[in-house]
Amino acid sequence: LSVISARQLLPQLRALQQNTIGFLLETTRQHGDLVLFDLGTQRAVLVNDANLVKQILQDRHPHYDKNTIQYNMLATVTGRGLLTADGEDWFKHRRMQQPAFVRPRLETSLVPHIVPAAQRMLDRWQTAAQRGELLDVDREMMDVALEVVGQALFSLDLSRDARRLTSAVLVCLDHIIHLARNPHLSLLPDWLPQPGGQKFKRALKELNLSVEEIIHQRRAAGGPPPDDLVTMLLNARDPESGEGLSDAQIRDELITILIAGHETVASALTWTWLLLAQNPDAFQRLRAEVQSVLPDRDPTAEDLQRLPYTAAIFDEALRLYPPAWLITRRVVEADSYYDVRVDPGTLVILSPYALQRHPRYWPDPHAFRPERFLPDATKTYPRYAYIPFGGGPRLCIGNHFAKMEAAIIIAMVARRFRLERADSTEVFPESLVTLRPRGGLPMRPIPLSEE
Numbered sequence: 001l002s003v004i005s006a007r008q009l010l011p012q013l014r015a016l017q018q019n020t021i022g023f024l025l026e027t028t029r030q031h032g033d034l035v036l037f038d039l040g041t042q043r044a045v046l047v048n049d050a051n052l053v054k055q056i057l058q059d060r061h062p063h064y065d066k067n068t069i070q071y072n073m074l075a076t077v078t079g080r081g082l083l084t085a086d087g088e089d090w091f092k093h094r095r096m097q098q099p100a101f102v103r104p105r106l107e108t109s110l111v112p113h114i115v116p117a118a119q120r121m122l123d124r125w126q127t128a129a130q131r132g133e134l135l136d137v138d139r140e141m142m143d144v145a146l147e148v149v150g151q152a153l154f155s156l157d158l159s160r161d162a163r164r165l166t167s168a169v170l171v172c173l174d175h176i177i178h179l180a181r182n183p184h185l186s187l188l189p190d191w192l193p194q195p196g197g198q199k200f201k202r203a204l205k206e207l208n209l210s211v212e213e214i215i216h217q218r219r220a221a222g223g224p225p226p227d228d229l230v231t232m233l234l235n236a237r238d239p240e241s242g243e244g245l246s247d248a249q250i251r252d253e254l255i256t257i258l259i260a261g262h263e264t265v266a267s268a269l270t271w272t273w274l275l276l277a278q279n280p281d282a283f284q285r286l287r288a289e290v291q292s293v294l295p296d297r298d299p300t301a302e303d304l305q306r307l308p309y310t311a312a313i314f315d316e317a318l319r320l321y322p323p324a325w326l327i328t329r330r331v332v333e334a335d336s337y338y339d340v341r342v343d344p345g346t347l348v349i350l351s352p353y354a355l356q357r358h359p360r361y362w363p364d365p366h367a368f369r370p371e372r373f374l375p376d377a378t379k380t381y382p383r384y385a386y387i388p389f390g391g392g393p394r395l396c397i398g399n400h401f402a403k404m405e406a407a408i409i410i411a412m413v414a415r416r417f418r419l420e421r422a423d424s425t426e427v428f429p430e431s432l433v434t435l436r437p438r439g440g441l442p443m444r445p446i447p448l449s450e451e
């Protein structure tokens, strides 16, 4: 165990703020797998050891909750939806929503929505290519991922033409980041004017109104409701009390899914395109696989089994650039990490970014090598050294959703285009709610028929 005091941390505050993931990586490199920040009234422990990660997320998860700055800030937008709730409430809501996310159901409810959404995006790219225009790939991935979540889970059109709700979501996400950068702001009383505060309040109101409208329209609608997550939440009953969810609870769950389910997937896909542009051999191998499985048609759910390299590319992108780069917990019941006692109230910090680049678990940790994740590869790493979706009972409910969506989008893009960097500047990963390339990612779409 290494201990870092407030005085030692002070000179590094700028580095911490400006390059948080770089700071986490460097701290674990210099100080080892267990680092205690002793900040007087607050103690935080950074854990970068797969056995301990398993202990925290899986074996002793009841010792921990999500009452941390990270999740409390998210909750200002999502309320106590699945991502931020704890205890009995979390358990009941997870049980209600789980059936919407199991693989066989996703094969019929998700795949048919992804293909046309990706198709529309590629048609736009074709026009951009003809005009010699650049794409902001980060923005393109955000749009397509939001459209997929809207269609597949809410039966709603959230494409570019339906911007009201989406721009409200984006303003709210910006505000969460603003709070994260200036944590003292969340301590100020509500009535005190804050920079950006009015814009955020208006956006949150807009978001709430839009989601309430969805709920009311559904309640009022005649005829058979669409078979989606909204209907599932409206009809859900507690098995013991028989009670349903209130509109406010449904609102929290829907906003949670909207936020947890789109920026994460988009971020991972954006990094995938950067990595493929930097690794032309991997792109060629991807293209060979896609062409042999899908010579002249779009992918179906059954094809997903036949695209192992495509899936491995996404797994490896999630390793190098995990969208959820930070996972936090608060200790509620004392625990011990090897021989170190960890007291209640301690903030526990897990960094998928640092863990997934740990040289003990990953040979050549910073290199892009999708082969690591092929089904017949020799596994070098323990399960809990790879946690892009977390682990244990609070494992991401959308992990199959995300992987299916990504594999189909990657395969569909690779059938038609190669994406080339627009310039050769270094791309800096900014740790916002997810990891995003600073300033976006401009790329040039090259139609493959022309190569």
Ligand code: HEM
Pocket (backbone or CB within 6 Å): 082, 083, 084, 094, 149, 256, 257, 260, 261, 262, 264, 265, 268, 322, 323, 324, 327, 328, 387, 388, 389, 390, 391, 393, 394, 395, 396, 397, 398, 399, 401, 402
């Ligand atoms: C939870 C990552 C996609 C919905 C989580 C957690 C991680 C994560 C790390 C656990 C957080 C913790 O333990 O503190 C990701 C990544 C994604 C992704 C990297 C894409 C590549 C999705 C999608 C959805 C979704 C597509 C929904 C459509 C959720 C929800 C939770 C969650 C509701 C909370 C689950 C619970 O606590 O029971 N996600 N996620 N995520 N994710 Fe995802």
